[in-house]
Amino acid sequence: MKVVILSVVLLFASLQSAVAAMIEETLQAPGPQGPLVGTLLTPGGAAPVVLILPGSGPTDRDGNNPLGVRAASYRLLAEGLAEQGIASLRIDKRGLFASAGALDDANAVTLADYADDVLAWTAVLTRRGSSCVWLAGHSEGGLLALAAAQHDADICGLILIAAPGRPIGEVLRDQFNAGTANPLLLAQAEPLIADLEAGIRVDVRGNNKTLRNLFHPRHQGFLISLFSYDPVALLATYAGPVLVVQGTSDLQVSLVDAERLANARPGVELAVLPDVNHVLKQAPADDRAANLAAYADPDLPLAQGVAASIADFVKSHSP
Numbered sequence: 001m002k003v004v005i006l007s008v009v010l011l012f013a014s015l016q017s018a019v020a021a022m023i024e025e026t027l028q029a030p031g032p033q034g035p036l037v038g039t040l041l042t043p044g045g046a047a048p049v050v051l052i053l054p055g056s057g058p059t060d061r062d063g064n065n066p067l068g069v070r071a072a073s074y075r076l077l078a079e080g081l082a083e084q085g086i087a088s089l090r091i092d093k094r095g096l097f098a099s100a101g102a103l104d105d106a107n108a109v110t111l112a113d114y115a116d117d118v119l120a121w122t123a124v125l126t127r128r129g130s131s132c133v134w135l136a137g138h139s140e141g142g143l144l145a146l147a148a149a150q151h152d153a154d155i156c157g158l159i160l161i162a163a164p165g166r167p168i169g170e171v172l173r174d175q176f177n178a179g180t181a182n183p184l185l186l187a188q189a190e191p192l193i194a195d196l197e198a199g200i201r202v203d204v205r206g207n208n209k210t211l212r213n214l215f216h217p218r219h220q221g222f223l224i225s226l227f228s229y230d231p232v233a234l235l236a237t238y239a240g241p242v243l244v245v246q247g248t249s250d251l252q253v254s255l256v257d258a259e260r261l262a263n264a265r266p267g268v269e270l271a272v273l274p275d276v277n278h279v280l281k282q283a284p285a286d287d288r289a290a291n292l293a294a295y296a297d298p299d300l301p302l303a304q305g306v307a308a309s310i311a312d313f314v315k316s317h318s319p
Contacts, residue, residue, distance in 0.1 A: 022082045029120040031094050031102025036117055037061075038091035041078045047087040048318045049130045050159070050310070051121055052077065054090075055139030058106070060097045061090040063138070063279070064298075071279040072298040074138070080307025086314055088136075091121060107218040110225035111147055118148035122155065132156035134314055137163060139253065139278065143226070146234035157241035157317055159310050162250055162278050165257030169197045169227045175252060185210065196220065197227045235264035242268045243313040245306065247276025249285040251292070271309040280306050 021044035028035040039061055040049075052061075052074050059065045063074035078088040092099040094117055095106025102117075103109070122133045134156045137145030142163020149155050164171045176189050188207045192215050195202045201220050204212045215223065235242065246258030255272065262270040277283035281294040282303045294300055 022079070027089065027124060029117070029124045031099060031117065031120070032113075033103055034101030035099070036091065036094060036102050036120065037098035038089050038121065039078075040087065040089045041082050042087040043082045043085050046129075047085055048134060048156070048314050049125050050081060050086055050088045050134040050136045050314065051118070051125070052088055052090040053118065053135060053137040053141030053144050054093065055141050055162075058096055059093075061092045063090075068296060069279065070296045070298050071281060071294060071300070073280045073302065076302040077136075077280065077307060077310075080302050081311055084307060084311035086311050089121065089125065091117075093117075105218075107222065109222055111144060111222070111229060112225065114144050115148040115151065118144065119152050122152055126154050131319055134159060136161060136310065138280075139163060140168075140226070143168070143229055143231050143234075146231055146238065147229060149238050149240065150234065155240065156314075156319065157243075158238065159243045159245060159313065160261055161245045161280070161306075161310075162247065162253045163244070163257070163261065164231055164253055165260030166232070167197070167227060167230050168223075169193045171253065171257070174254070178251075184208065193227075196223050199224050199228070232260055232264045235261055235268070241313070241317040243310065244268060244270045245273065245309060246270070247273045247278070247280070247303070249275050249277040249283045249291055251288065252278045269313060271305070271313075273303060273305045273309070276303040276306065 023042045023044060025040045027038050027040050057065055057067060061074060062072050064070050064072060074090045078090055081088050095103035125133050132154050135145040135149060136159040138161045142160040145158050149158055172193055176186050185208050188211055192202045192211060202215060204215045244258050244261045246255055248255060258270060262268045275282055277291050277294055279295050280302055281300050283291040283294045
């Protein structure tokens with residue numbers, strides 16, 4: 001018994017030491033009208049660096065947004081990676097939060113604009129001594145990682161976390177089918193998605209409020225850009241190391257998406273995490289209310305295996 005107690009005490013002391021060694025620093029990169037802002041968390045000493053790319057909408061560097069998501073998933077991921085010797089940079093998008101000065105209108109963007117910002121951040125990190133930078137894109141950020149990787153030789157590889165494996169229009173159709181029993185909503189959504197996929201702006205004034213908000217005119221330029229990308233086609237042309245991370249309790253992106261990405265070309269690695277939801281928390285697949293409650297709980301820890309699978313992949317492929 002004494003040995004067990006001593007082991008626990010030593011483990012606790014080791015964890016305290018690891019946390020104490022972490023260094024957090026605010027960084028800036030050049031944006032179109034002003035600086036982009038992010039937080040670098042390092043474990044102390046030289047370490048591989050992961051650039052965490054946020055998901056859709058007004059999602060901040062910690063993984064929260066004012067639409068009800070307060071899971072702090074990216075902050076928890078950064079801390080989990082640092083505990084395993086991996087540095088990370090998490091960022092605010094141009095025009096939002098601390099990067100508000102980078103663009104007057106946060107909606108006046110395309111995915112290619114965000115890819116330019118990724119390249120600006122990788123340049124900052126390589127100037128600080130990183131030989132290359134890992135891109136970890138969550139959800140829509142996975143598509144951004146794939147788009148940015150087509151243009152930057154300083155990218156070590158990609159980690160695609162709960163990322164779509166189909167064009168976003170197809171994913172949206174599935175989400176509407178799974179998330180609503182309202183046949184009118186489904187009937188109205190289909191032609192709107194089809195037109196945006198064709199690059200045509202749509203008039204949403206006569207539609208359901210949900211659709212008016214989602215396809216608001218100020219969002220349509222970005223959506224047309226977003227809908228034009230095929231993640232499997234992008235991944236098929238990228239030769240670097242790739243890890244796909246997918247939870248089985250994800251209500252927004254399915255295991256089918258992860259498998260499509262993993263099968264895009266030989267050599268892509270797949271980590272399937274049981275009972276992990278879209279915000280990377282442990283959650284039941286068969287209890288939608290409990291699953292969604294995790295989106296608003298920053299005190300719920302990151303699910304076991306998320307940080308470890310990413311850290312193991314980065315270490316095994318780092319130059």
